[in-house]
Amino acid sequence: MAMVEEELKVLKSAEQLTTFESGNEMAAMAAAQINYHIMGYFPITPSTEVAQYLDQMKARGEHNIKLIPADGEHGSAGICYGAAATGARVFNATSANGLMYMIEQLPVQSGTRFPMVMNLVTRSISGPLDIRGDHSDLYFALNTGWVILTARTPQAVYDMNIMALKIAEHAKVRLPVMVAYDGFFTSHQKRKVKYFKDREIVQQFVGECPTDYHFARDPKRPVTIGAHMNGEDLINNHYQQSEAMYAAGEVFKEVAAEYSKISGREYPVLDLYKMEDAEVALFLLNSAAETAKDVVDQLREQGIKAGVISPNIIRPFPAQEIREALKNVNALLIGERADSYGGNGPNLTHEVKSVLQDDKENKTIVLSRVFGLGGKDFYADDAEHFFHEAIDAMKKGYANRPFDYYGHVPGNKDQALKPVISPQHGDVYNSGLIHVEKDPETKKLKVKIPPLRSLTTKPKRLASGHGACPGCGIFTGLELFFKGIEGDVVILFQTGCAYVTTTSYPYSSHKQTMIHNLFQNGAATLSGTVEAFFELKERGEIDVSDDATFVMITGDGGMDIGMGSSIGTALRNHKLIMLEYDNEGYMNTGSQLSYSTPKGHMTSTSNVGRAQKGKSFHHKDTAQIMASTNIPYVFTGAEAFPQDLIKKAAKAQWYAHNVGTVYGKILITCPLNWKSEDRYGEKIIEAAVNTCFFPLYEVEEGLTTITYNPVEKKKKVALPEWLKYMGKTKHLLKEENREMLTELEEEIENRWQRLLAKHENPYL
Numbered sequence: 175m176a177m178v179e180e181e182l183k184v185l186k187s188a189e190q191l192t193t194f195e196s197g198n199e200m201a202a203m204a205a206a207q208i209n210y211h212i213m214g215y216f217p218i219t220p221s222t223e224v225a226q227y228l229d230q231m232k233a234r235g236e237h238n239i240k241l242i243p244a245d246g247e248h249g250s251a252g253i254c255y256g257a258a259a260t261g262a263r264v265f266n267a268t269s270a271n272g273l274m275y276m277i278e279q280l281p282v283q284s285g286t287r288f289p290m291v292m293n294l295v296t297r298s299i300s301g302p303l304d305i306r307g308d309h310s311d312l313y314f315a316l317n318t319g320w321v322i323l324t325a326r327t328p329q330a331v332y333d334m335n336i337m338a339l340k341i342a343e344h345a346k347v348r349l350p351v352m353v354a355y356d357g358f359f360t361s362h363q364k365r366k367v368k369y370f371k372d373r374e375i376v377q378q379f380v381g382e383c384p385t386d387y388h389f390a391r392d393p394k395r396p397v398t399i400g401a402h403m404n405g406e407d408l409i410n411n412h413y414q415q416s417e418a419m420y421a422a423g424e425v426f427k428e429v430a431a432e433y434s435k436i437s438g439r440e441y442p443v444l445d446l447y448k449m450e451d452a453e454v455a456l457f458l459l460n461s462a463a464e465t466a467k468d469v470v471d472q473l474r475e476q477g478i479k480a481g482v483i484s485p486n487i488i489r490p491f492p493a494q495e496i497r498e499a500l501k502n503v504n505a506l507l508i509g510e511r512a513d514s515y516g517g518n519g520p521n522l523t524h525e526v527k528s529v530l531q532d533d534k535e536n537k538t539i540v541l542s543r544v545f546g547l548g549g550k551d552f553y554a555d556d557a558e559h560f561f562h563e564a565i566d567a568m569k570k571g572y573a574n575r576p577f578d579y580y581g582h583v584p585g586n587k588d589q590a591l592k593p594v595i596s597p598q599h600g601d602v603y604n605s606g607l608i609h610v611e612k613d614p615e616t617k618k619l620k621v622k623i624p625p626l627r628s629l630t631t632k633p634k635r636l637a638s639g640h641g642a643c644p645g646c647g648i649f650t651g652l653e654l655f656f657k658g659i660e661g662d663v664v665i666l667f668q669t670g671c672a673y674v675t676t677t678s679y680p681y682s683s684h685k686q687t688m689i690h691n692l693f694q695n696g697a698a699t700l701s702g703t704v705e706a707f708f709e710l711k712e713r714g715e716i717d718v719s720d721d722a723t724f725v726m727i728t729g730d731g732g733m734d735i736g737m738g739s740s741i742g743t744a745l746r747n748h749k750l751i752m753l754e755y756d757n758e759g760y761m762n763t764g765s766q767l768s769y770s771t772p773k774g775h776m777t778s779t780s781n782v783g784r785a786q787k788g789k790s791f792h793h794k795d796t797a798q799i800m801a802s803t804n805i806p807y808v809f810t811g812a813e814a815f816p817q818d819l820i821k822k823a824a825k826a827q828w829y830a831h832n833v834g835t836v837y838g839k840i841l842i843t844c845p846l847n848w849k850s851e852d853r854y855g856e857k858i859i860e861a862a863v864n865t866c867f868f869p870l871y872e873v874e875e876g877l878t879t880i881t882y883n884p885v886e887k888k889k890k891v892a893l894p895e896w897l898k899y900m901g902k903t904k905h906l907l908k909e910e911n912r913e914m915l916t917e918l919e920e921e922i923e924n925r926w927q928r929l930l931a932k933h934e935n936p937y938l
Contacts, residue, residue: 306549849901
């Protein structure tokens, strides 16, 4: 009797509020209510919002989670693992290539049995690049040793995030748990959801953070974590891990039952919709299953016994439950938003077939269809088509095509794409007006350029028609730089605003060769291109009289996640230019902080509020980092000082052709995310230089030269003269934030004085 009263007391106290929110918002809500210790994160669409929402809550003082911005997803996974190994409660969110970048860390987390929770907001994996939702990333996670829950709705995202931690920390499990939900379909679409008004209910449900484990949290109790093993020990370790995974299936049922008592919502292992007497059925993950349920109702009205199966957990795979659900089904079509290329069906198809193989009485005909890749919508008509394929197989007693793609369209040669712009190369980009020679005495390059109006006849490297925001400084800055480059270029764009606004199939704004690769590998990729070009030329396999100039263009935080690749390229000294357009954030994913964001500046992951005042640490000096690799030429430039930038471009080309790697950094405006007026772009850049925040200088063969000194030119202005133009920094001008402004002023002055010392002393 006392137990019943206690349960009623809990139910009564578990008051829930109704709201209208997206999956990402509800993932953040659950994390905030649990109040995790650590989130190591890196922005990637469409999971980025999870960290953004948590940062907004942090600024308002609604949780105490330490949000750690990583240098990339591999780094974020390391942060999470280190925190979990210390006994902290750990949370993360990622998507697509972010998962791929961290994937070598995931089996480490599961193999050493440290719990955590990560939201996988599913998205198509590159290449080609596509930011919309399918399950190609999820399928790579199937063999990482993580428990995987699948959430069809924002409500399920919230509930499963709460259940996930309890499962992860359960004594029989002790494994990391992934909550997977559909990018954009579930992550961004708002639905009616309920959440607990009092976060203590959530915290009571998940319980206290475990301490009875070998954590690296007490120096007085030393432990060794991650010791390597021989084969005999390793097989025992993996057997125990395997047993824990299967135990997680039973624990899921227990936790779901407990959660149902306080929430009123049930999450069985399989979501079965009218499967009790179904003769034909669809097996679908996540949001597509919701669409198919409407079609089931229509078919039932026509006398067709149809049903839908959708699992709430796929690791461990619910074998027994699937066998039971399909024992009377004549035909099943499994629709999957991913493929296992060459496997005659994707992963879950083979797992369902394997399950049915163990039931000798089962005669279900199984069809497999790959659909919805790259976020292609799945409508009721598509679900109806799937059902009719299954019905046709049931009538015939077999499937004409057991495996196929659905929704693909054969090409038409008559409609082949034709170039809109005639290829431009060679002489059209040779002005003959730029002269570079080496001074025999100083060993430095001397550059002569004509009046700027003389260079306007050189055609642009990019055609009009790109989709950049009004006032974006990327393309004016890049085009000005390219005025100083003669002849042909081969350009690699890392993912970022400059890439995504110029190259969306079947259109391209690039007049010369352009290659795209991901943030973390651009410099290495272009290294391979450069060396292949010279090797093919040396062997006489290509006939090229003039060498092209190879340029990697990065920005939007690309010198964070791509820093390792860039330093490796610099140390190998390939003949190429690395050019960074610095817009002070991850602008292509929604203005999250990057390491180039100055301290105190507001971004979507360094919000301003009662509990925090923008970014909490100082900006990275990439130019000095790259100069320390001893490459022949490093420079900074700005569109507001055009002659200086063009001269440096000419020098960069000479060094890239004759000596080795060049690195350049151009400050550019981002009116949208800086919250500034389009018309102030040049003023903002000029002020950034004249405050000495962004000094113009070059490091040529190790010697530093300041190419524009605002103090000597009597142009030096106070820091507020720069900050006042941008909405993202106006809080720094308020009296209550004077201390932070002073700290930023001191840091800028310290860096300027060090640069002056290097300018004046060749040995520094």
